[in-house]
Amino acid sequence: MKAITLIEPTETNPKAQLNLAEVPTPELQDGEVLVKVHAAGVNRADLLQSQGNYPVPPGASEFLGLECAGVIEDPGTTGRSKGEKVACLLAGGGYAEYVAVPEGQLMPIPEGYSMVEAASIVEVACTVWSNIGMLAGLKKGQTFLIHGGAGGIGTFAIQMGKALGATVAVTAGSAEKLATCKELGADILINYREEDFAEVLKNKVDVILDIIGAKYLNQNLTALAKDGHMVTIGLQGGRKGELNLGLMLNKRLNISATALRSRDLADKANIVAQTIEHIWPMLADGRITHQIDRTLPLSEAGQALDLLEDSAVTGKIVLEVR
Amino acid sequence: MKAITLIEPTETNPKAQLNLAEVPTPELQDGEVLVKVHAAGVNRADLLQSQGNYPVPPGASEFLGLECAGVIEDPGTTGRSKGEKVACLLAGGGYAEYVAVPEGQLMPIPEGYSMVEAASIVEVACTVWSNIGMLAGLKKGQTFLIHGGAGGIGTFAIQMGKALGATVAVTAGSAEKLATCKELGADILINYREEDFAEVLKNKVDVILDIIGAKYLNQNLTALAKDGHMVTIGLQGGRKGELNLGLMLNKRLNISATALRSRDLADKANIVAQTIEHIWPMLADGRITHQIDRTLPLSEAGQALDLLEDSAVTGKIVLEVR
Numbered sequence: 001m002k003a004i005t006l007i008e009p010t011e012t013n014p015k016a017q018l019n020l021a022e023v024p025t026p027e028l029q030d031g032e033v034l035v036k037v038h039a040a041g042v043n044r045a046d047l048l049q050s051q052g053n054y055p056v057p058p059g060a061s062e063f064l065g066l067e068c069a070g071v072i073e074d075p076g077t078t079g080r081s082k083g084e085k086v087a088c089l090l091a092g093g094g095y096a097e098y099v100a101v102p103e104g105q106l107m108p109i110p111e112g113y114s115m116v117e118a119a120s121i122v123e124v125a126c127t128v129w130s131n132i133g134m135l136a137g138l139k140k141g142q143t144f145l146i147h148g149g150a151g152g153i154g155t156f157a158i159q160m161g162k163a164l165g166a167t168v169a170v171t172a173g174s175a176e177k178l179a180t181c182k183e184l185g186a187d188i189l190i191n192y193r194e195e196d197f198a199e200v201l202k203n204k205v206d207v208i209l210d211i212i213g214a215k216y217l218n219q220n221l222t223a224l225a226k227d228g229h230m231v232t233i234g235l236q237g238g239r240k241g242e243l244n245l246g247l248m249l250n251k252r253l254n255i256s257a258t259a260l261r262s263r264d265l266a267d268k269a270n271i272v273a274q275t276i277e278h279i280w281p282m283l284a285d286g287r288i289t290h291q292i293d294r295t296l297p298l299s300e301a302g303q304a305l306d307l308l309e310d311s312a313v314t315g316k317i318v319l320e321v322r
Numbered sequence: 323m324k325a326i327t328l329i330e331p332t333e334t335n336p337k338a339q340l341n342l343a344e345v346p347t348p349e350l351q352d353g354e355v356l357v358k359v360h361a362a363g364v365n366r367a368d369l370l371q372s373q374g375n376y377p378v379p380p381g382a383s384e385f386l387g388l389e390c391a392g393v394i395e396d397p398g399t400t401g402r403s404k405g406e407k408v409a410c411l412l413a414g415g416g417y418a419e420y421v422a423v424p425e426g427q428l429m430p431i432p433e434g435y436s437m438v439e440a441a442s443i444v445e446v447a448c449t450v451w452s453n454i455g456m457l458a459g460l461k462k463g464q465t466f467l468i469h470g471g472a473g474g475i476g477t478f479a480i481q482m483g484k485a486l487g488a489t490v491a492v493t494a495g496s497a498e499k500l501a502t503c504k505e506l507g508a509d510i511l512i513n514y515r516e517e518d519f520a521e522v523l524k525n526k527v528d529v530i531l532d533i534i535g536a537k538y539l540n541q542n543l544t545a546l547a548k549d550g551h552m553v554t555i556g557l558q559g560g561r562k563g564e565l566n567l568g569l570m571l572n573k574r575l576n577i578s579a580t581a582l583r584s585r586d587l588a589d590k591a592n593i594v595a596q597t598i599e600h601i602w603p604m605l606a607d608g609r610i611t612h613q614i615d616r617t618l619p620l621s622e623a624g625q626a627l628d629l630l631e632d633s634a635v636t637g638k639i640v641l642e643v644r
């Protein structure tokens with residue numbers, strides 16, 4: 001089969017080379033199905049992995065790609081049917097013509113969705129639901145702050161927050177991006193180049209979905225209300241920062257940091273099942289819409305990562321594999 | 323009535339003066355009962371308050387004392403009966419002959435317990451259950467680390483951890499204190515003067531009950547296993563420390579910091595109800611035993627706080643009021 005392979009960056013050639021190459025088709029483990037990939041979603045984690053900054057979990061495919069949609073080619077030892085259309089949460093391997101997928105990570109194609117649309121929504125739906133729905137337990141009437149509101153995670157999280165009945169606040173770096181957030185339902189729009197979100201939202205936020213990390217740590221804790229919960233899923237603003245435990249204790253705050261990819265099979269199957277239950281109905285009736293910036297052919301995966309690196313996209317990029 | 327009043331420390335007289343003085347009996351608010359205090363538990367928070375380091379929450383009694391046992395003298399607007407024996411979770415005011423208590427903070431005297439014994443257990447039971455049972459959700463088979471295992475919180479938490487089926491690890495500063503922890507059921511004993519608990523327990527701990535704060539922050543995160551949860555309820559080792567969010571993300575860690583006293587009435591009533599449900603049976607059948615270091619008369623409250631400050635006690639001090 002064909003897959004995108006990676007020549008990792010070196011000191012003399014600091015940019016990773018992505019090539020479409022001929023590689024062996026994956027062999028199935030017990031409980032896995034072989035999926036013929038039609039479309040693969042592009043995520044920031046792919047960019048980090050291509051730069052050598054996201055170690056591949058043990059046992060995962062060496063290829064990039066954390067989500068796809070396609071058709072079951074070989075059901076292996078599972079009771080699934082050849083030809084069944086599926087969306088898949090992957091530990092890797094989506095940038096390829098075939099991928100092996102544990103049965104617990106198969107999802108139905110959302111009602112009314114194309115393969116490309118389905119491939120754009122799996123990772124973000126599982127990530128946002130597992131962190132905000134399951135871990136932080138966002139409830140109706142609470143205030144929900146999303147950093148990077150116009151990105152792939154942000155555009156999804158705004159709509160989910162509104163569907164759950166929360167007041168949604170977002171930060172973004174331009175008026176254009178904030179306009180996108182507003183269209184999706186965001187209530188409080190903060191341009192981080194012009195305003196300090198911690199001052200605007202001081203003691204008002206119940207749940208934060210954070211992709212910045214250290215740089216915003218103190219401001220996030222300032223923004224949180226009593227019993228607030230910050231969930232960090234990205235470290236675009238650094239890993240280490242000063243933590244004020246006194247402030248945390250006074251307001252009874254909670255900090256969690258999570259990643260989806262490193263979870264074990266049972267955890268992932270649980271998240272996938274709960275995401276289908278809670279989020280798939282919101283996709284079917286349009287409370288959450290997919291946000292696709294553009295599609296590119298699989299061979300242009302390198303360009304897709306360049307666009308992500310330049311923050312030049314609003315919503316998702318999807319690779320069309322066939 | 324008589325109560326312990328406080329002359330706050332000044333620069334020239336840095337030690338707080340505690341005096342037994344004549345003061346007005348508290349007036350009842352709607353939903354409160356007046357309790358004739360028989361015994362009042364002594365807590366570290368009382369020491370901090372006497373030093374001016376623990377602001378009294380708005381609306382709370384100005385007097386020290388977060389727990390007591392006694393008899394209802396005036397049921398006010400509640401349906402309670404005069405003469406009913408009760409243990410009480412207080413926002414303050416236990417170091418006195420009478421105290422006003424919201425109905426949601428009344429608990430039955432545990433089966434077989436004296437007034438003194440009951441007064442020794444309320445605050446610690448509500449604190450440990452709300453943090454470890456309700457917030458961190460400690461489960462059978464998990465590993466539970468307790469700092470300061472021989473103190474009032476620690477001796478209770480060891481027994482509760484064992485009753486829930488956890489493996490219990492403790493830190494303490496002497497062989498004598500560790501022997502006390504072992505008698506109460508602790509499985510892993512660490513003298514923090516001789517060993518680095520983070521090395522002994524690296525990646526092994528599911529839940530930490532922390533009273534140290536900043537000084538142990540990094541070591542606590544090192545000790546935590548994947549999906550681990552550290553709950554900080556004291557800051558004896560400082561408020562501010564460097565947080566490694568990258569380590570948190572890699573292991574999917576959670577940090578919470580909480581305080582019981584500042585919670586609202588509904589929160590406290592919920593905690594009290596759940597503590598009665600889950601902990602009172604463990605007191606009745608002896609899975610958890612009270613740990614009383616000594617009793618002192620109310621007039622010796624100052625000496626009680628001195629003993630706490632010198633870490634000269636194993637278990638609780640209780641003031642006998644009548």
